[in-house]
Amino acid sequence: MVELEAVTRRYGKNTALDAVTVAFARGTFTAVMGPSGSGKSTLLQCAAGLDRPDAGRITVAGQDLTGLSERRLTLLRRERIGFVFQAFNLLPALTARQNVGLPMRLAGRRPDRATVDRALAAVGLADRAGHRPQQLSGGQQQRVAIARALVTRPAVLFADEPTGALDTNTGRDVLRLLRDLVDEHHQTIVMVTHDPAAAAYADRVLFLTDGRLSGSLSAPTASAVIEMMAAA
């Protein structure tokens, strides 16, 4: 669903990503780990079309991002790519329903109530549609953000430390939701995390070191992830 071929991203003299080649198959859940500064966020931002690589090729659902104009890239991002952040990034003045409808508004369409409510129901928040972010717990806010990211039925959902601002139990609920989206709806998910317990929800863990892929682990357990981190 998403392919990176020899993707390089430099910031000045600093190489944040160094010729990374990796594919994320449809309906799989991948965790990306590595020390601070190893390039995890840069990998996600490039794969999501939020940042442009200096070299290499990225395709999402068969569409090559590399040569696209800003306008085409924005459209593709809006329709085919979902992104959730550690800090939720909901608009505080809008209700959950209005936040979830936002991608449609940005695309110049009237949010379709049934689609929005279905997205909220899919994250277990059908009864919170009229609440504003400050009336919701952190876990509920993140679930609204996930509903917003999924409302356009994107080819891939990228999540940059989605549980980083949540306590352990709430984080676990969000991870279970992501796992269910993969198992029940064949959603493709790529998630950056520092937490071995979070990574254990994925089908595969990729490790980055100094902008390069340094290892991977299939069907990870938290202890296998910890061992791999210790060996790095």
Ligand SMILES: Nc1ncnc2c1ncn2[C@@H]1O[C@H](COP(=O)(O)OP(=O)(O)OP(=O)(O)O)[C@@H](O)[C@H]1O
């Ligand atoms: N906008 C930027 N300008 C300059 N350098 C940057 C920028 N973004 C990232 N970098 C550099 O690129 C490298 C990779 O950063 P990146 O944020 O991708 O790492 P990370 O693995 O996500 O780190 P963390 O776990 O701390 O979030 C780092 O050396 C960082 O300083």
